[in-house]
Amino acid sequence: MNKDRLPRTARRALLLVGWAAFSMQFFSCSPGPDHPGHIDAWENDPPAYADEQRFVDDALRIDIAAIDATLTYLPQAAAADGTARVRFRMRPGQTRPRIHFDPACRGSVISSWTLDGREWATPGDAFRVVDVPGSTQRMLEFAEEVDPAREHELIISYRLALPGGYPCFSTSVHDLKGSGNEELFPTLNTPHELARHRITLRVAGAVPYRCLGSGSVERTAAGDVQEWVLDPEREVASYTLMFVLVPEADTVLRQGAIAGIPVRIGAFRGGADIDAAWDELESWLPQLVADIGPFPMPRGLSVFLVSGGGGMEYFGATISSLSALSHEVFHMYFACSAVARTYRDSWIDEAVTSWYDRTYPDYLFPIAEGFRSSMVSGRSPVAVGFDGRAYYQGTQIMETLANRLGGRSALVSFLAYVHSRYAFAPFSTMDLADYLLDFSGIDMRGQFREWFYSDDAGGTADAAVPADCAAPPDLTPPRAILRRHGLDQGRREREGGAR
Numbered sequence: 001m002n003k004d005r006l007p008r009t010a011r012r013a014l015l016l017v018g019w020a021a022f023s024m025q026f027f028s029c030s031p032g033p034d035h036p037g038h039i040d041a042w043e044n045d046p047p048a049y050a051d052e053q054r055f056v057d058d059a060l061r062i063d064i065a066a067i068d069a070t071l072t073y074l075p076q077a078a079a080a081d082g083t084a085r086v087r088f089r090m091r092p093g094q095t096r097p098r099i100h101f102d103p104a105c106r107g108s109v110i111s112s113w114t115l116d117g118r119e120w121a122t123p124g125d126a127f128r129v130v131d132v133p134g135s136t137q138r139m140l141e142f143a144e145e146v147d148p149a150r151e152h153e154l155i156i157s158y159r160l161a162l163p164g165g166y167p168c169f170s171t172s173v174h175d176l177k178g179s180g181n182e183e184l185f186p187t188l189n190t191p192h193e194l195a196r197h198r199i200t201l202r203v204a205g206a207v208p209y210r211c212l213g214s215g216s217v218e219r220t221a222a223g224d225v226q227e228w229v230l231d232p233e234r235e236v237a238s239y240t241l242m243f244v245l246v247p248e249a250d251t252v253l254r255q256g257a258i259a260g261i262p263v264r265i266g267a268f269r270g271g272a273d274i275d276a277a278w279d280e281l282e283s284w285l286p287q288l289v290a291d292i293g294p295f296p297m298p299r300g301l302s303v304f305l306v307s308g309g310g311g312m313e314y315f316g317a318t319i320s321s322l323s324a325l326s327h328e329v330f331h332m333y334f335a336c337s338a339v340a341r342t343y344r345d346s347w348i349d350e351a352v353t354s355w356y357d358r359t360y361p362d363y364l365f366p367i368a369e370g371f372r373s374s375m376v377s378g379r380s381p382v383a384v385g386f387d388g389r390a391y392y393q394g395t396q397i398m399e400t401l402a403n404r405l406g407g408r409s410a411l412v413s414f415l416a417y418v419h420s421r422y423a424f425a426p427f428s429t430m431d432l433a434d435y436l437l438d439f440s441g442i443d444m445r446g447q448f449r450e451w452f453y454s455d456d457a458g459g460t461a462d463a464a465v466p467a468d469c470a471a472p473p474d475l476t477p478p479r480a481i482l483r484r485h486g487l488d489q490g491r492r493e494r495e496g497g498a499r
């Protein structure tokens with residue numbers, strides 16, 4: 001995720017207010033255990049992979065092979081009807097499945113529940129909502145135990161209530177907060193859970209829509225209903241899957257190829273400047289290919305370019321403002337193909353990206369001597385979201401690594417090395433220290449323990465989260481479009497409030 005670029009003074013001024021608002025939002029969405037996102041067993045301990053793995057398996061229970069979902073958008077009703085089929089196996093030692101699906105944690109939205117061919121008469125009896133120690137996010141725990149030796153299939157039907165107003169239906173993942181696509185279909189919200197996804201998107205009604213999304217997006221025939229099948233064509237983390245469904249008449253699209261990479265940029269008509277974005281990608285994409293490696297997604301890049309807010313990266317796709325675009329596109333390498341094992345390890349994505357593109361911060365400086373933090377150990381491996389120190393101190397740690405390796409190009413070579421070997425093979429913070437040792441012979445594992453698994457001499461996340469990092473991309477269309485939809489009044493009031 002990225003941010004608007006703000007003057008540094010404005011950043012400082014907004015920092016406290018922003019964190020307060022952010023943390024209220026974060027902690028109010030899902031009541032969790034006493035100390036959300038924190039497990040004493042990990043604090044000040046050297047990381048123990050086997051223990052962590054067991055803990056994660058006990059909490060998350062299942063290993064998903066495939067998710068097939070059909071989401072039918074009903075613009076008139078501000079709703080979507082969903083059917084999802086999830087094929088999964090149990091993780092080692094587990095017999096009672098759990099799955100993330102936040103709408104069903106908040107209310108009764110599931111209208112049918114069929115497990116292994118047996119439909120439950122009352123869907124609400126098929127599961128209970130449970131808190132998960134270490135996470136603020138709740139899960140659906142199945143009422144029945146299952147055979148750990150074989151694959152299982154869950155099929156549910158449900159209705160999602162969507163925000164009213166302008167008729168657009170899209171993903172809105174917020175990785176810093178840790179909210180993913182479990183708002184739209186059942187899945188596991190953790191970076192290491194790679195699964196095949198096939199999402200059929202349908203729009204009811206005669207108004208033509210445009211669809212942009214991750215991977216292959218095929219327009220398919222379905223009678224009177226508009227339909228697209230979205231398929232990343234490989235296993236990906238659920239929270240990296242993007243789509244945007246937006247009225248065709250309100251949007252423009254530019255598509256072609258840059259350095260052999262298929263590129264599609266959509267935007268609201270009269271909104272963000274897609275030609276400026278295209279120009280930026282014409283230099284940025286070849287640079288990334290030269291520095292890090294071939295573009296990781298065979299279907300290329302889809303951008304929905306917005307006028308305000310920051311950006312969010314997805315597999316082969318981003319919803320982004322122009323100012324955040326280069327940052328989000330770098331994330332195609334680190335966050336959307338090379339992925340962290342747990343959310344708490346995903347500081348790596350922000351640190352690497354912010355160091356490479358120098359957008360956040362725009363200067364590079366090594367980390368202070370003696371810096372110690374609990375950036376990783378302060379959070380449970382099943383917590384959602386990551387420590388905000390990833391942006392500033394994470395970037396400084398990357399600069400420290402660059403200095404140890406012999407300069408900027410040496411660290412870029414290391415990033416290319418990591419990407420070429422470990423894309424789509426989730427890795428942890430200490431794995432990265434191991435890779436550095438393999439690559440260079442330099443052993444930084446002791447420093448990694450101090451930087452990430454220590455006490456908090458390096459400040460706390462509360463004081464380090466830049467307010468503008470939490471800013472999602474703003475999908476509000478230009479006023480002329482709102483006026484055409486009879487929605488201008490609401491926007492004027494909101495704008496008045498904001499200024």
Ligand SMILES: [Zn+2]
Pocket residue numbers: 001002327331349350353
């Ligand atoms: Zn980012």
